[in-house]
Amino acid sequence: MSILLSIALLIGAVVTANIIQPFFKRIPEAIILITIGLLFSLFPIFYNYKINPEFFMFLIIAPIMFQEGQSHPYNMIRKNSKTIIQLSVFLSLFTVVLVALVSSNFQTRWPLALTVALAAIVVPTDTVAVSSMTQGLAMPKKLNQSLELESLFNDATGLVLLDLALTFFTKGSLSPIEGVGYFLFVALGGLAIGAVLSYLLVALRLYLNFHVSSPQATTIPLNLLTPFVIYIAAEHLGTSGILAVVAAGMVHNWEKSKLQLISTESQIVTATIWKTITTLLNGIVFVILGLALPRIFNMMVSFGWVLSTTLATLALAIYLAMFLGRFLWVTMRRDDHTTDFFGRHHSSDRQKRARIFGLAGVHGAVTLSLAMSLPTKIHGHAFPFLNQIQVVATLVILISILVASVALPLVLEKETAEFSEADLVTTRTLMIDSAILKIDQQDFDSNLKKALSQTLQTQKITGGHRLDRNDFSNDFLPLVSTIVDELNAYLESDQIQERYSETTIAIYSKIIQRGLTNPATKRHPFMNLNRQLRHRAREIRFHFKTKTFTRKQRERYQESYLSQHPEQRKQISSFRDNRQAVWALNKEVQTYADHLLATHLADEMIHHADTKNVDRIRHLLDRFFDLVAHDYQRVDVSVPSALYIQAFGFEYNFVSNQLVQKKINSALANQLYHEINQAQTLQLMDITTE
Template identity: 70%
Template sequence: MSILLLIALLVGAVITANIVQPFFKRIPEALILVAIGVLFSILPIFHGFKINPEFFMFLIIAPIMFQEGQSHSFATIRKNSKNIIQLSVFLAIFTVALVALVSSNFQTKWPLALTIALAAIIVPTDAVAVKSMTSGLKMPKGLNKSLELESLFNDATGIVLLNLALSFFAKGTLNPVAGINYFLFVAIGGLVIGFALSYLMVGLGLYLNFHANSAQATTIPLNLLTPFVIYIIAEHMGTSGILAVVAAGIVHNWERSRLQLISTESQVVTATIWQTLTTLLNGIAFVILGLALPAVFKTMATFGWAGSLILLSLALAIYLAMFLCRFLWVTFQGGQHLTEFFGKKHTKNRQHRARIFGLSGVHGAVTLALAMSLPEKVNGHPLPFLDEIQIVAALVILISLLIASVALPLILPKENQAYSQEKLESTRNKMIDTAILSVEQQAISHDLKKALSQTLQTQKFTNGRRLGQKDFSNDFLPLVATLVDELNDYIDSESTQQRFGDGAVTIYSKIIRRGLTNPATKRHPLMNFARQIRRAQAELRFHTRTRTFTRKQRARYQKQYLAEHPNEAQKIASFRDNRQAVWALNNDVQSFADHLLAKHLAEKMISGEDTADIDRVRVLLDRFFQTVAHDYQKVAVTVPADLYIQAFGAEYRFVSQSLDQKKISSSLADQLYHEINQAQTLQLMDLTTETE
């Protein structure tokens, strides 16, 4: 039960961060997650919380790296293979050497092997944290890709170098040839295992997509299990599990390119699950970092002010050394293959990108996990300086996060928005109004028009706002008054009276006068509730007085009443005739009201006026007609899929025409296309589920 509670609290912490984030837009999400983790450490369940590095790498880092691999195609990896090796291997080794040099010359008296171990722990970078810090900022083109490719593979480099450093400490000697062979075995072995196993699982998935009775029930769980299975097998064989899952992700990216438009529903569901899962796991990783910090600071307090100051100074020196290393590496590296990432050599642009690249060397939960994975004993003896290494690693993480969150917004310009939120909402509303107008002009029943229009209207409320009572304000009453006059003119026309009779027309005129004359007040829920109570009290008094509680009693009473009052039989027959006529007239008025709404909507769209009052009046009229129809007949409506396709097709055409006429930008068109695709996929999936 405690494990389930722990998971629930970690997920709750991520949800809390998402709720808090809009109120602190200038603070990166990573820092908010860390802060919430620190606050959650107060809870009793987190007292004495310690990271289990093996489970952390297996349950959190492995799926994250698998998804990162899925976001990069094999062609991209092959094209940038030389850059990846330089960023994830050569730069990492250069960084380890420089950081180890700084640490060994500090007042710590650590053995060289442990300084190398600390440097290896600091190597892994976190591109996700950098993204959260540069949200809304304009990163130089290509630089984001360099950070992603570096982060994709340097975790494994840090893990391998850490194992080499611990072996060096245990044996007292370091064989360079053996070290290189070990590095190649772990790295290449992990890649080979990842590619091979993932290729087999992809082949199995392709087979199941075409032959399984329920492809989704098998291929989606198989895809979700892939990184965990491959990580375990790779680690069991002594190779890099991280590189194995990255390779598996790249192969699965190739699987999507092979499937293309085959099994689209499975691909959409799988992509959504992975996107949600990795976002959650990234958040949990930073929350866990925050949970571990209080214990680190508590240990740090045992060293006193002088010892703590030395450790803090060492962490600052290491961070500066890493920044300098990354800055110098980008500044002086040649080669045309790096121009895409860092610009031309010996230019101001290259120096500017070098500073950004240096500041973007942010560290996260992987670094903390590696620090916590250090063994407490080596060769039967306690590992010296274990607490100091873990404290310095935690401090470097915090320093990198804090400096990047402050410095990057200062040196990066704000991103120029291709379109404003107002422009997006305005264009979206016009797009939906166009689709609704096309629906209104079709020769289909009012109930189908109503159901389809209501569904399309929900696209307007993508910002979370719902159509509620506050939308029914007095600003739409002039349109209501105009429509009531037009409806009354139609009802009082000679053709309507000839078709439905004076009695039905008189009754329906009274219904309109009572139901639509003052809609802002007569539809108040408290008044409806009070009316229902009075009606229920009257019915109870009637049934008590006449003793007619069952169907037989009511039939017997009606028969006796008609025998005693023969004139009432004619009135009842007349009422039934009028009821049918009123119901038929109600349907006719609905059709005419649809025509009027379409006319007013078209007029407002041509003049560029706001169409919000059309939506409000449409809701009001639907309630009115529904109330009348419920008195006589209940209607259940199922909208055919082809009508939805036609409506979404009208939205596509509107966006395409607006783009061709240069009324909107291509980025705004892409956003609207994406929204239409999502709405269409969701609606058609719902229809498929209903018909199964």
């Protein structure tokens, strides 16, 4: 139960961070998550919280790295293989040497093997933390890609170097040939196992897609289990589980690129699930870091002031050494294939990118996991300097996050959007209203038009529009007045005068006068809530007074009343006849109003870009005709999928025309195309084709 509660609290912490993030936009999300984790450490269940490294690597790091592998196309990995090796291997080794040299010059009395172990722990970088700090900043795209490629593979480098350092510390010696052989076995073995097992699992999923009755129920869970199965298999065989899941992710990316139009629904659902899971897990990593801080602080208190100051200074020196190493590595590179990532050699752009690359060397999840995975005992004796190494590693993580969160906004310029939010909202509204007007012009049932229009309205950010007093602005009332005049003229036309009595037409004309004229007044039926409440109160008093609560009681009371007042029977019969005639006339007026809205009024509003009133007019008319027909219950209308496809086609055409006419740019058009695709996919997944 405590495990389930811990997981629920960790998820709750991430949700809390997402809720409060909009109120602290200048604070990176990673720092907010760490702070919330620190606050959650006050809960009794998290007292003296200690990370279980096996749990951490298996349940958190493995799926994160699998998704990272899926997000990088295989062709891009192959094209930049030399850069990846340089970043994840040679730069990592260069950093380890620098950190080991810095650590050995401090009065820590650590053996050389442990200084190398610490260096291996702090080598892995975390691009997730960097991305949370560069939101809204103009990070060079290629430079950001180099950070992602580095982070994708240097985790395994750190793991292997840590194993080598611990082996050397345990045995007291380690030959270079043995070390290189072990490195190649762990790294290449992990990649091979991940690729082979992933290929077999992909083949199994393809087979299931064509040979089982419900493939989604099988293939999606199988995909979700893939990183865990492959990680366990690779670790069991003594290779790198991290590199194995990265390789598996790349194979799955290759599968997706080759099978783009096969089992599309499964691919959409799987991608959505993985995006949600990894976002949640990335947040949990920093929450766990916050939970671990009180234990680290208690360790420093137990060390005393002198040793704690020494360790903090060492952590700062290690960070500066890593920053300098990354800066020099980028500055001194002369390879042509690194020019795209870091700019031309000796240029000002190269110097700027070198500084950014150094600052972006943020450490996080894997560094924390490696530090906490150190064994507590070796040969039956306590692991020496264990707490000191864990404290230094945690301080390096915090320093890298704090420095990057302050320095990156100073080095990077603010991102300039290719379109403003106001432009997006305005164009989206025009697009949706244009599609609705096109739908209104089609020749099919008005209930279908109404249901389809309501669905399209949900594409807007604020959802369906609700009438309130602020809607009845100066530019809206003249449109209402125009509609009233047109409807009254229709009532006076020959076709209506010949088919309906003067009494019926007079009644309906009065309904229009009260229901649509000056809708902002208190007499408007949609606005007069107090009047409706008083009417309901009178009904309740009447039922209690006459004791007519059931249908049979009301029928008996009505028959008794009519027997005592026979003159009322004729009036009631006349009223019923008029009511039926008014309902029939209401349907005809509604059809005419639909035609009216879809012709010259709609064209005029679109021509003047006055579509903000289209939704208001449509809503007002729908409510009016429903109230006249006493349609207080919602009619369930099944909209055929063909109508949705037609409506989304109208939206596509609108965006395309706006782009051709250069009223919007390509970035804004792509955003709207993406939104239409999402809406279309979601809607069509919920529709049962007849």
